[in-house]
Amino acid sequence: MRLLAYSISFALSLASFSTLSNARKWHDSGTGTIIFEEAWTIPELLDQLGNKSAALGGTNAELRANLLDIHNQRLTLMNQNNVDFMVLSCSQPCIQGISNPTEAAQLAITVNNQLAVSIANNTERFGGFASLAMHNATVAAQELKRTVKELGFLGALINDYQQSGPDNSTLLFFDQPEYDVFWQMVTDLDVPVYFHPRSNIDQISNLLYRNAPFLLGPAQEFAATLSTHILGLCTNGVFDRFPKLKIIVGHLGERIPSDLVRIDEQLRRQLPLGMPMKKNVTFYWSTNLFETTSGNFATDLLQFHMKEIGLDQILYSVDYPYVDIAEGAVWVDGLNKTLNKKDLDSLKRGNAIKLLRLND
Numbered sequence: 001m002r003l004l005a006y007s008i009s010f011a012l013s014l015a016s017f018s019t020l021s022n023a024r025k026w027h028d029s030g031t032g033t034i035i036f037e038e039a040w041t042i043p044e045l046l047d048q049l050g051n052k053s054a055a056l057g058g059t060n061a062e063l064r065a066n067l068l069d070i071h072n073q074r075l076t077l078m079n080q081n082n083v084d085f086m087v088l089s090c091s092q093p094c095i096q097g098i099s100n101p102t103e104a105a106q107l108a109i110t111v112n113n114q115l116a117v118s119i120a121n122n123t124e125r126f127g128g129f130a131s132l133a134m135h136n137a138t139v140a141a142q143e144l145k146r147t148v149k150e151l152g153f154l155g156a157l158i159n160d161y162q163q164s165g166p167d168n169s170t171l172l173f174f175d176q177p178e179y180d181v182f183w184q185m186v187t188d189l190d191v192p193v194y195f196h197p198r199s200n201i202d203q204i205s206n207l208l209y210r211n212a213p214f215l216l217g218p219a220q221e222f223a224a225t226l227s228t229h230i231l232g233l234c235t236n237g238v239f240d241r242f243p244k245l246k247i248i249v250g251h252l253g254e255r256i257p258s259d260l261v262r263i264d265e266q267l268r269r270q271l272p273l274g275m276p277m278k279k280n281v282t283f284y285w286s287t288n289l290f291e292t293t294s295g296n297f298a299t300d301l302l303q304f305h306m307k308e309i310g311l312d313q314i315l316y317s318v319d320y321p322y323v324d325i326a327e328g329a330v331w332v333d334g335l336n337k338t339l340n341k342k343d344l345d346s347l348k349r350g351n352a353i354k355l356l357r358l359n360d
C-alpha cells in the first residue's frame, strides 16, 4: 500500500514537473538571492557525515536535522534572509562514496526521485541538481538526461572523484576520454555541472593528514583535492573538446583564480611535454568555469577575482547548512559599499538566472 501510494504521488509529481518544463515558474521578488551550493540528504546517507562536523555554533544533531529538512527551518531562513530560490543537492560524498557501480547507480535514482518528490509542492522556491553514479559515463549521461527532462532538474552536482574497487581505492576522475560521452550529454542538455569537494578515501586521509587531522575537510583537504580535479579537466583538454561546457566551482573557485599567474606560467612549460590543453587556465575561467562565494565571504578576494576572471563568472551561494544563511546575507548585502548596483545584482541573482537558465 505504502509503495503504491508512493508511486501514485511520484507519478503526480512527475506530471506537475512536465507542465513546468516549458516555462519554469519561480519566486522572483526582483531583488532576492539565488543560492545553489546548498546541501540536503536522505536518512540512509546521514551516516556518511560522521559525527564530527557541525555548523558553526550548532551541534551535529542539528546539522543532521537541517540536512534532512526542506520546508521548515530551511524555508524560514530563506524567507528571513531574502533568498528567492535555492537549488538542493546531496551532501558529500553521496554517490561518489559508493564503490559498487550497481549500488551507486540505483542509489542515484533513489536520491533523485526522493529530491523531486520532496520539492514537488514548492518548485517556486526549490530546484534540484542531480546526483550521479560516475562509474560508467553512459549510465551517468542517461540519468542526467532523465532528471533534467523528466524531473525538471537544473544540472548536476558531483562530489569530486568517484571511488570504486573492492577497497575503494580505484579513483575515477572525469577528465579522461571515456567521460566524453557524459560531457557530450551535459552540453547537449545545456546544463551546468557543479564540482563539489568530498572527504578523501581513508587510505589518502591516512597518508596525507595523519599528522595534521585538523586540516581534513574545508580548511585544506577539500580545496587541495578538488582543485586538482578541476585543473585535470583543463590540462587534459576537456574544455577544448567541449567548448560550451559549464562547470561551477564553489568556495571562490577552490583557490584557483587566486593563483593563475603561477599556474599559467608553469603549465606553459609543460606544453613541449605533450600536455593536450590548447588554451591556458585563465582562458577557461572566462568561458567554461564559474565560481561561487559559498563559505568564503572574503570581500578583498572577491574584488581580486573580479579583476582576474570577471564578475560574469562569479555567483553568490552559501553552503547551507554548513554555513549560516544569515551570515551570507549580511555579507552580500554589505557589498553595496563595494560594488555598484548592477554588479551586485549580477552577483546575487542575475548571473544565476542566466547560468541555471531559470527564465528560459
Ligand SMILES: *[C@@H]1O[C@H](CO)[C@@H](O)[C@H](O)[C@H]1NC(C)=O
Pocket: 047, 049, 050, 051
Ligand atoms: C553517529 O551518531 C549516531 C547517533 O548517536 C549513531 O547512530 C551513528 O551510528 C553514528 N555514526 C557514526 C558514523 O559514528
Ligand SMILES: *[C@@H]1O[C@H](CO)[C@@H](O)[C@H](O)[C@H]1NC(C)=O
Pocket: 071, 121, 122
Ligand atoms: C510541502 O510539503 C511539506 C511536507 O508535507 C510541507 O511541510 C510543506 O508545508 C508543503 N509546502 C507547501 C508550499 O505546500
Ligand SMILES: *[C@@H]1O[C@H](CO)[C@@H](O)[C@H](O)[C@H]1NC(C)=O
Pocket: 136, 137, 138, 139
Ligand atoms: C556502461 O553502461 C552501458 C549502458 O548500460 C553499457 O552498454 C556498457 O557496457 C557499460 N560500460 C562498462 C565499461 O561497463
Ligand SMILES: *[C@@H]1O[C@H](CO)[C@@H](O)[C@H](O)[C@H]1NC(C)=O
Pocket: 097, 098, 099, 166, 167, 168, 202
Ligand atoms: C570503503 O568505503 C565504504 C563506504 O564509504 C566503507 O564503509 C568501507 O569501510 C571502505 N573500505 C575500506 C577498505 O576502506
Ligand SMILES: *[C@@H]1O[C@H](CO)[C@@H](O)[C@H](O)[C@H]1NC(C)=O
Pocket: 261, 264, 265, 279, 280, 282, 283
Ligand atoms: C592566456 O591566454 C590568453 C588567450 O587565450 C592570452 O591573451 C593570455 O595572455 C594568456 N595568459 C597567460 C598568463 O599566459
Ligand SMILES: *[C@@H]1O[C@H](CO)[C@@H](O)[C@H](O)[C@H]1NC(C)=O
Pocket: 333, 334, 336, 337
Ligand atoms: C546598503 O544596504 C543596506 C541594507 O542592506 C543599507 O542599510 C545601506 O544604507 C546601503 N548602503 C549603501 C552605501 O547603499
